[in-house]
Amino acid sequence: MKTAQEIRPGQVIMIDGSPWKVQKNEFNRAGRSSAINKMKLKNILNGMQTETTFKCDDKLENIVLEQKEVTYSYFADPMYVFVDTEYEQIEIEKDDMENVLEYIEDGMEDVCQAVFYNDKVISIDLPKNIVRQIAYTEPSVRGDTSGKVTKTARLNNGHELQVSAFCEIGDYIEIDTLTGEYKSRVKR
Amino acid sequence: MPPRWTIFCAMIDNFGDIGVSWRLARQLVGEKGIRVDLWVDDWAGALQFLQAQTPGAPLPASAKHLTVAGVDVHHWPQNWPDDDSVNTQIAESQCVVETFGCELPDAVKRSMSRRAEPLVWINLEYLSAEDWVRGCHGLPSPQNLSPLIRKYFFFPGFEPATGGLLRESGLLMQHQAWQAHGVPGRQQLLFDLGLASLALPELLVSVFSYCSASMVSWLEALADGTETVLCLVPEGKASVSMAAYLGVENPVVGSVHHRGVLTVAVIPFRSQDDYDQLLSLCDFNIVRGEDSFVRAQWAAKPFMWHIYPQDDGVHVGKLEAFAVRYLEGLDPKTAGAWARFARGWNLGEDCAEMWHYLRPQLPDLHQHTQEWQKKLAVMPDLATNLVNFETFTKLSVSP
Numbered sequence: 388m389k390t391a392q393e394i395r396p397g398q399v400i401m402i403d404g405s406p407w408k409v410q411k412n413e414f415n416r417a418g419r420s421s422a423i424n425k426m427k428l429k430n431i432l433n434g435m436q437t438e439t440t441f442k443c444d445d446k447l448e449n450i451v452l453e454q455k456e457v458t459y460s461y462f463a464d465p466m467y468v469f470v471d472t473e474y475e476q477i478e479i480e481k482d483d484m485e486n487v488l489e490y491i492e493d494g495m496e497d498v499c500q501a502v503f504y505n506d507k508v509i510s511i512d513l514p515k516n517i518v519r520q521i522a523y524t525e526p527s528v529r530g531d532t533s534g535k536v537t538k539t540a541r542l543n544n545g546h547e548l549q550v551s552a553f554c555e556i557g558d559y560i561e562i563d564t565l566t567g568e569y570k571s572r573v574k575r
Numbered sequence: 576m577p578p579r580w581t582i583f584c585a586m587i588d589n590f591g592d593i594g595v596s597w598r599l600a601r602q603l604v605g606e607k608g609i610r611v612d613l614w615v616d617d618w619a620g621a622l623q624f625l626q627a628q629t630p631g632a633p634l635p636a637s638a639k640h641l642t643v644a645g646v647d648v649h650h651w652p653q654n655w656p657d658d659d660s661v662n663t664q665i666a667e668s669q670c671v672v673e674t675f676g677c678e679l680p681d682a683v684k685r686s687m688s689r690r691a692e693p694l695v696w697i698n699l700e701y702l703s704a705e706d707w708v709r710g711c712h713g714l715p716s717p718q719n720l721s722p723l724i725r726k727y728f729f730f731p732g733f734e735p736a737t738g739g740l741l742r743e744s745g746l747l748m749q750h751q752a753w754q755a756h757g758v759p760g761r762q763q764l765l766f767d768l769g770l771a772s773l774a775l776p777e778l779l780v781s782v783f784s785y786c787s788a789s790m791v792s793w794l795e796a797l798a799d800g801t802e803t804v805l806c807l808v809p810e811g812k813a814s815v816s817m818a819a820y821l822g823v824e825n826p827v828v829g830s831v832h833h834r835g836v837l838t839v840a841v842i843p844f845r846s847q848d849d850y851d852q853l854l855s856l857c858d859f860n861i862v863r864g865e866d867s868f869v870r871a872q873w874a875a876k877p878f879m880w881h882i883y884p885q886d887d888g889v890h891v892g893k894l895e896a897f898a899v900r901y902l903e904g905l906d907p908k909t910a911g912a913w914a915r916f917a918r919g920w921n922l923g924e925d926c927a928e929m930w931h932y933l934r935p936q937l938p939d940l941h942q943h944t945q946e947w948q949k950k951l952a953v954m955p956d957l958a959t960n961l962v963n964f965e966t967f968t969k970l971s972v973s974p
Contacts, residue, residue: 402717415711416889418701418865419587421676423728425711440714440728442676442698448719 389449391424391441395565396486397502397510399431401448406431408509410485414443429482431504436482453503457511459495467491469501469511477501479508487513490564492544513564518573519543521558524550537569579610581668583651585677586617589812590844591883593624594866596674597646598741598847599699602958604645606744609962612665614651616677621648628846655680662686670965672697688720695965696726702740702865704897709736713964725968731865731957733900738964740869742956746851747948750874753855764856768807768842769829776838777802781857783809783850783867784881786816788923794820796927798835800934806839807853813861814841854878859937861920875948877940879917894921905943909936 389398392414399406411427422443429436441447457469457477466478479501484491487499490513500512524540536552540560550560550569561570580603584596593615603609615621618639625643626634634641639650665671666686673679676698687694698716712730729738753760761775780797784790794817797804808814814826821832821839832839845853850867854860854874862871863881871878880897882890894917902910913936916929933940955963 401719403719403722413707415705415707416885418675418703418893419883419885421701423700423711425707425714438710438714440711440716442716445716445718 388446390443391426391445391447392422392443394424394426394447394449397512399450399452399502399504399509400428401450402428406450406504407437408483408504410436410482427485431507431509452509454500454512455503457499457501458497459491459499461493462491467511469499471501477508479511483508483510487511487564489544489546489567490517490519490542490562492519492542515564516561516570517564518559518561518575521550521554521556521560523556524554527553527555540569577608577610578669579612579667580670580672581612581614581665582672582674583677583679584613584615584674585651586615586620587675589864590620590624591864591866592675593621594847595699595741597624597628598743598866599672599674599958599961600646601644602741602743602956603962607958607962610647611645612647612649612668614649616651616653618650621650627844630846651680655682657682659686666690666694668694669969670695670697672699672961674699675701684718684720687724690721690723693723693725693969695968696724697729697961697965698726699738699961700728700730702731702869703893704733704900705893706896708732709734712737727964727968729961729964731869733897733951735954739954739957739960740872740951741866741958742873742952744956746873747952749851750855753852761856764852768840770831770840770842773805773831773838773840774803776805778804778859779857780804780806780859780861781808781853782806782813782817782861783811784813784816784861784863784920785884786812787881787920789920789926790816791820792925792927793920793930794834794837794839796930798837800836802836804837806837807857808839808841809844809850810841811844858941872944872948872951875941875945877937877944879913879920882921884921891918891921894918901947902943904946906939909939909943912936913940 394409394412396409396411399408407428407430409426410429413425415423417423424441424443426439428439455471457471460468460470465481467484469477471477497514497517501508502510519542521540522543525538537549538552539547540550540554541547548569554572559573559575561573563570582596582600584592586592596613600611600613603611622634629643641648662682663686665683708730711728714728716726716728718726731738731740765771765773810828818826826841828841828843830841851870854871857876860871860876860878861881862868862878864883868880882894884890898914912933916926916933919926919929
């Protein structure tokens with residue numbers, strides 16, 4: 388059992404005997420220090436989608452599923468294609484990629500985890516930290532190397548995020564895929 | 576047999592939780608013909624609150640069950656009994672409401688899970704003007720008890736896509752009637768409060784806030800002003816917050832304090848109906864939390880909201896979300912004066928100068944608040960929305 392706030396996108400919870408994949412889990416603060424999780428769920432068996440709310444400390448039954456190492460290969464609308472270590476192709480729908488879509492780009496070499504339920508792939512998990520290149524950002528602010536001042540940067544796949552003001556076009560940066568936040572500039 | 580609803584209320588602090596729960600219960604009984612059982616965990620607090628609602632009719636202190644204004648009020652004991660008759664009775668309700676996310680006893684949940692008929696279980700949440708509320712209102716919250724038990728989150732709010740605000744039928748006409756009495760109405764109010772010896776001030780103010788670091792600076796600004804001001808302060812956190820300024824350890828009910836042109840009178844905790852009248856007859860109301868905040872908006876007099884403070888500052892975002900909606904259409908000078916004063920007060924800043932900017936704007940703010948009240952009154956009230964929601968969802972769950 389996990390609390391609603393511990394559940395991550397891609398995980399599967401049981402509701403009334405059916406497995407539901409969590410596609411999104413938003414956290415909102417209600418009054419007097421209470422918190423609410425709003426989840427977007429997809430029924431793994433019939434594809435039905437729904438939205439639900441939980442108190443952040445509501446206990447949910449999550450199930451652990453089979454996983455396999457895969458790497459991204461190509462996109463064939465509407466399917467994303469990955470290959471496993473035995474060069475077998477694994478296809479997954481765009482809807483099931485919602486939590487990682489913003490980090491998918493051609494040529495990426497990250498070793499991901501494909502998650503299966505009854506032999507069907509239901510989600511892809513990225514490593515916690517990944518490295519991406521900045522395709523565009525405004526010129527650096529001279530003199531500020533503290534990292535506290537941020538600016539918007541666009542990655543090669545068009546996704547935008549906040550990075551330190553000293554980052555420049557062509558720089559490689561490390562990103563935390565759980566929070567979606569920039570962590571640091573890295574050398575390559 | 577009238578339909579039966581059960582409401583659970585955990586009193587965390589103050590009377591905010593029971594204030595909302597009681598108001599809802601009373602309206603469901605009085606206007607919707609529903610039989611309501613209200614379970615309250617802090618029984619001493621509940622008795623104190625209920626006694627204030629029924630002045631002149633002493634409630635038996637030893638009772639663990641009371642019927643007040645048609646509402647059956649019960650003590651919710653810490654160790655909930657595994658008494659099948661009680662749990663079954665609750666489980667047979669058409670609707671179970673947990674207010675503000677309080678946790679139902681496990682035995683009640685077990686009884687609910689054995690039901691053969693659909694049951695709607697509502698978590699009545701906190702009021703907020705934030706955008707995310709629209710997206711969460713009315714969503715299911717599966718609990719794995721039984722396919723017939725459906726739990727939903729129900730959010731009060733200021734927009735049609737939310738659960739609305741508690742508003743009894745006839746409330747707005749009652750405010751009109753109170754306000755139509757003018758000076759004699761205010762004189763009668765002072766008489767009723769035991770303050771008949773005081774002259775009517777140029778500015779009549781009610782102060783029902785939490786403890787605030789801003790209090791002293793604001794009182795000093797009032798005392799040093801050019802108009803006479805009378806602050807009516809229900810006993811509690813607001814009066815305690817004034818103690819140092821008034822030079823007393825604990826301002827007692829009935830005490831009157833003079834500082835410059837300011838008079839402060841500590842008044843007893845009033846019934847909800849009497850408090851509505853107070854809000855209606857004052858020129859400016861400082862309100863707090865949820866219930867008095869909503870009531871001030873129905874009174875349509877200028878007000879300032881002291882939001883429930885949270886350590887991590889989340890409350891400031893909630894205040895600003897409300898300000899965006901409430902101040903829409905108001906001229907920037909008046910809107911800015913209100914926003915600065917409200918923010919300053921909620922952050923515990925020195926509010927003297929902010930008050931000097933706000934005070935001249937009160938007439939415009941009064942007019943704007945009247946328009947705001949009309950805008951809110953177009954929406955169905957929360958109790959009506961809740962009853963409709965229960966009916967609709969039950970139809971959709973029927974086997």
